[in-house]
Amino acid sequence: MTRTVPPEAGQTPPNAEFTPKPAGQSGSGNMREFLRSNLRQSGIYIAFIAIVALFTFLTDGTLLSAGNVTNLVLQYSYILVLAIGMVIVIIAGHIDLSVGSVVALTGAVSAVLVIDRGLPWWAGVLAAIAVGLLVGAWHGFWVAYVGIPAFIVTLAGMLLFRGLTLQVLDNVSLSPFPAEYRDVASGFLNGLLGGYGYDTFTLVIGAVAVAGYAVSGWRSRAARTRYGQPVESLALFIVKVLAVGAVVMAFAWQLANARGLPIVLIILGVLAIAYGLITKNTVFGRQVYAIGGNLSAATLSGVKVKAVNFWIFVNMGFLSAVAGVIYSSRSNGAQPAAGEMFELDAIAAAFIGGAAVTGGVGTVVGAMVGGLIMAVMSNGMSLLGVDQSIQSVVKGLVLLLAVAFDVYNKRRAGASR
């Protein structure tokens, strides 16, 4: 018991996975090691692929048809935006129950300004974001500086901001938005470079994304090599780039064959990449994980816990506002009941994506994939004509099983101590 060895070390020579290998050296075990060491994270991707495959099969391919892929993106974009903010809140050990109400409020403010007062579309967007930031600061103040649990603060916020939404809208729906505003969620970039039955521009953007992925992967690989750290074999790296490239280009091809590149997908892509980097590579991101992993240890390591918690909620407010703009744009107006239950979808996405209930664990990419799993399931079941009630049952079970899997994994890991 004095020497604690991780469980898998029993089967392999202990240092096999960790000895630096010169770049370019390939080994037959490399792929397997890569998969095993990443199993916890890759479990979610495998589940995602399996679910996509299942529904593609069940719907005779309709799920992956050009029109439906576009629809999927448009329909669930705002949940994915919320999931990004939510996973950060959850990693820090909090929860936010108010995001649905904040989506409604920000959309309502924007609608009143643009539809009622006739201000330009961008004024509505800016006002919504300003309101979102204020709401976030409000939550952050109570959670971080007064020390009230986020569950209570945001439960209060859920009621409070729903009430304010009703006040702002005077209890009636507002519609319609001007075309520019609608384009945020329903617009497409199409025909910018011409096309031949498909949109060239979309394919070019797809290719740029793949190239960007390859280049940044190559640069981080080179940096790791410079520091004498282990990197995956060149063959594995190429396979990885090719696999990602194939998926992205197939996806782009389907979009190009439908209506082109949705503007909301660009927003989503930018947010996903930005927040992926922020959580992984910035001091702020590290501090979020540190707070969630062990609050006292973080405090005693000099993390300014209050400030970090405050900004986590301001950020959640910001992303709620972005989701509010997208949702109001998509529904072409503001309704008093907009965004109800969105918080639960966002929370579910984060947990399905591997976030831990106890905090300290989770990734932005995981939460997005978690959101996509839910999206594909509801979309697939709708295509199959499954009743709404059954859909709800299935979604509930998937959430439960995802977290149960996580708990089981942890227990198995803990048993080795």
Next chain:
Amino acid sequence: MDDNILEMRSITKTFPGVKALEDVSLTVRRGEVHAICGENGAGKSTLMKVLSGVYPAGSYDGEIVFDGDVCRFSGIRDSEHVGIAIIHQELALVPYLSIAENIFLGNERRGRGGLINWNKVNAEAGELLDSVGLDENPLIPVGQLGVGKQQLVEIAKALSKDVKLLILDEPTAALNDTDSAHLLGLLRTLQERGITSIIISHKLNEITAIADNVTIIRDGQTVETLSLHAGEVTQDRIIRGMVGRDLESYYPERESHPGAEVLRVEDWTVKHPTQDRLVVDHANLSVRAGEVVGIAGLMGAGRTELAMSIFGRSYGRDISGRVFMHGKEVRTRTVTEAIDNGIAYATEDRKKYGLNLIEDIRRNISAAGLGKLSRRGWVNSNEETKVAESSRKSMNIKAPSVSSIVGKLSGGNQQKVVLSKWLYTDPDVLILDEPTRGIDVGAKYEIYTIINDLVAAGKAVVVISSELPELLGTCDRVYTLSAGRITGEVPVREATQESLMALMTKERELAA
């Protein structure tokens, strides 16, 4: 003659990748007090978990014979049923329930109609409290009792279940001397009533005083069982069995060359965060470069409180006093300010306050020094890995890689991670609060060596410890603390355990 209440034969327990117990045998005679000794991680707790059914039959190899019957426990309830009760280091009482409710928790005496007759229960609880020598009203909540009294409640709880074999895991670790003496006396009383006890303890003086036999476990194997009756077995003899070597090499040699003063604290006064009393009372102390200064004090003397309040006011309120670094007064109002001024504090409770147990070694080491690893808020993670890797090598952290999860490391290796974290902030003074608590002898030696290397490199080190031999073995100078006041400052060559203890208890006697 051969009346053994318990025989554990050839117990082997394996965890994935680790053999925790290998062919361990333990024989306990009826009515004796049997001690089990061994370093941390030697397998004592695992053995007791096997005995009490925490690890069910089938998950280990070997045989348990209790009271003449071969037992196969599938859970704690089974072992309790035959009369084995275990009292863990961390007490398992519900603070908001009364003493009586705690005693009968899980063992409620139901009367007619399934209702509990509280008058009867409370009366019974009162009798049990008498038998353990605890003079408290059974109706008051357990949370209002001190640790020593809570321990007695645990024993009363065990007695309520007609216990035949009582297992105490480090019962006196958190007790002061009076409470310890009372507890050990109680074990004798219980022995007269025919109750057998197994006591796991690090305090060898207690073991030699109370136990009839001692079994020594090392690295998951039984080393020997010694009879303490003849009076020939000394503490050194037991230690030799535990460590497998003599004590001479316990503390590494060091030449001391103190330099200029690094840290000086003047008139430091701290109030308890919730109660209206002073926890630290006008304390003055100083540390010089290349010097190890000890702080000795009994539990509750304010050692940790003193250190944590200096380190960014992490404890207490209404703090007053002045902190000087290199002769200049500095602000240490937040942890960040303290770190920036070259102060580091490694906590006594590394799992609770020192480490992010679910994170890997690398990110734990970088946690306090991210500023050095980042530019405009972006962390250079390659540099981070390099830093962690070099700490892993220089500190001899035993882990497959720096991406190993810290929660899975042994105590000694965790402590090295904590030290690595603070060393990376490049402090001028390190305050180490119980740096060797809960780690085994080999790792202790390594920690002492690290301390020596630090002072050799010109750092100032403060060691807070409740083990006086440790202070005498590592420090140049020792301050004694009693009830929040510094009651003495002794160069280590003039100090003995007795003289330090006298200073540590000085104020108490004055107050009493």
